[in-house]
Amino acid sequence: MSAELASSLLFNLWNMKEPLIRKNNDYPVATTSVEEDGLQQQQGRSESLWMVYLSTFVAVCGSYVFGCCAGYSSPTQDAIREDLSLSLAESVVLNSELLRNVQYSMFGSILTFGAMIGAITSGSLADLLGRKGVMRLSSAFCAAGWIAIYFAEGAVALDIGRLATGYGMGVFSYVVPVFISEIAPKNLRGALATLNQVMICGGVSVSFIIGTFLTWRAIALTGLVPCGILLIGLFFIPESPRWLAKRGHEKEFEVALQKLRGKDANIAEEAAEIMIGVGLMVAQQFGGINGVCFYLSNIFQSAGFSPSVGTITYAILQVVVTLLITQVIDRAGRKPLLLASGSGLVLACLITGLSFYLKVNELALDYVPVMAVTGILLYIGSFSAGMGAVPWVIMSEIFPINIKGAAGGLATLVNWFGAWAVSYTFNFLMSWSSYGTFLVYAGINALAIVFVIMVVPETKGRTLEQIQAAING
Secondary structure, rough: OOHHHHHHHHHHHHOOOOOOOOOOOHHHOOOOHHHHOOOOOOOOOOHHHHHHHHHHHHHHHHHHHHHHHHHHHHHHHHHHHHOOOOOOOHHHHHHHHHHHHHHHHHHHHHHHHHHHHHHHHHHHHHHHHHHHHHHHHHHHHHHHHHHHHHHHOHHHHHHHHHHHHHHHHHHHHHHHHEEEEHOOOHHHHHHHHHHHHHHHHHHHHHHHHHHHOOOOOHHHHHHHHHHHHHHHHHHHHOOOOHHHHHOOOOHHHHHHHHHHHOOOOOOOOOOHHHHHHHHHHHHHOOHHHHHHHHHHHHHHHHHHOOOOHHHHHHHHHHHHHHHHHHHHHHHHHHHHHHHHHHHHHHHHHHHHHHHHHHHHOOOOOOHHHHHHHHHHHHHHHHHHHOOOOHHHHHHHHHHHOOOHHHHHHHHHHHHHHHHHHHHHHHHHHHHHHHHHHHHHHHHHHHEEEEEEHHHHOOOOOOOOHHHHHHHHH
C-alpha cells in the first residue's frame, strides 16, 4: 500500500464523508476489496483468514472468562456459605427469610454490580488504550479477582474478588464483540461475532459441570487458565485497524490491515442508531436470563427436579444451540433469529409459570417437575438461539467509530444494570409469586418481540456502509 493511498484512507475515515471501500475500477485490476469480495479472490486469502481466526480465538478467551465468572455462583453457593459461615449467625438469631434472601441475592448480584462499573468505563478505556490494551486490563482484573476468591477466608475478600471479576466481565462484554466486528470481513462477521456468546455459554457450562465434583476454591483456580491464554495470545495478534486509524497511527494501521485482510483491503465506516443497541440490551436482560442462570439449581429444586441433572442438561443445551447459531446467523439473518428467540422465551416462561401455578395450588403435581424442566430448557434453548448472541452482534455493527466508545459503553451499562436488577430481584419475586415471576418475564419478552419488529434493522450480508445507509434512510 502506497503512502498516498494510506493517507487517503485515513482522511476518509476521519471525515466519514465517503466509504473507505473503493470500486474495483478505482484501482489497478489486481487490487480487490476484501469487504466487497469477501476475500474470495485474493491470493493471501488463507493466510489473512488464519490471522482473523487467531485474533478471534484470542479475543473470545475473554468471553470464556466472562462465562466462568457468570457460572461460578450457582454450583458453589451452598459450599461457600457453609465453609465461610456467611451470615449464618444472623439468620439463626433473626430467623428471617427476608434476611436470607437479601444475603443470597447480594452474593449472586455483586458480580453484576462490578460489571456495571466495567460497562461505564469500557467504552472510554477501549478508545484510550485500544482494544488489546483494555482486554489486557480486563484479564488482570479477572485474574486478581479469582486469586482473591481462592484465598478468601471471609465475606470481604470473597466480595472483593467477585467485584473484580465482575468489572472484568463488564469490560469484556463490550470490547470482545467490538474487536471481532472490527477485524472480521463482511461474510464472516456474524458467525465470528456469535462466537462471543458461544464461549460465554461454554464458560458457564463448564463451571456448572465441574462444580459438581470440584471444590469452590479449585473452580476459582480454573478461571485463571483462560486469563493466561488471553494475556499471552494478545502478543501475537494485531490491534483493531479501525482504532489505529482513528488514533492516527498510520503505519500500524497499514500493518494491521495487511495481517488481517491482505495488503489491498480496506475498512468500512461505522453506522449508528444508539436506541437500537440500548433497546436490545434491555430486551435481553429484563427477560429474566440472569435470574434463571444465577439461581438455576434452586429453580429445579423448588420444582421437585434433580438440580444436578437439570443443571448439566441446561449447560450442554446452551452450548449446542449457540454453536448451531454460528452456522446460520449469516444465512437466516439477525432479525428472524431474534423474533424466533423471543417467541420461544414467551412460551418457555408461560410453561414454567404454569408448572409453579400447579404446584402452589396442588394440581397435577406429578406433571410439575416435567413442565418446569421443559420450560427452563426451552427458555435457555430459545435465549441461546438469538437473544443471547444477536444483540451483541448488532451492537458491534451499528455504532460508528466516532461514537463507538460512548454508545457501546452506554449499551453495555444498560445491559449490566438489567443483569443486576434481575439477579437481585429474582428471589424477592419468587417469594412474592413463583408463577407470577415467570408471567412478568413472559410479558417483557413479548414487548421485546414488538420492539424487534418495529425498530431493529436487518444487517445480514450488508457492508457496514450499507448498514449506515439503511439506518440513516
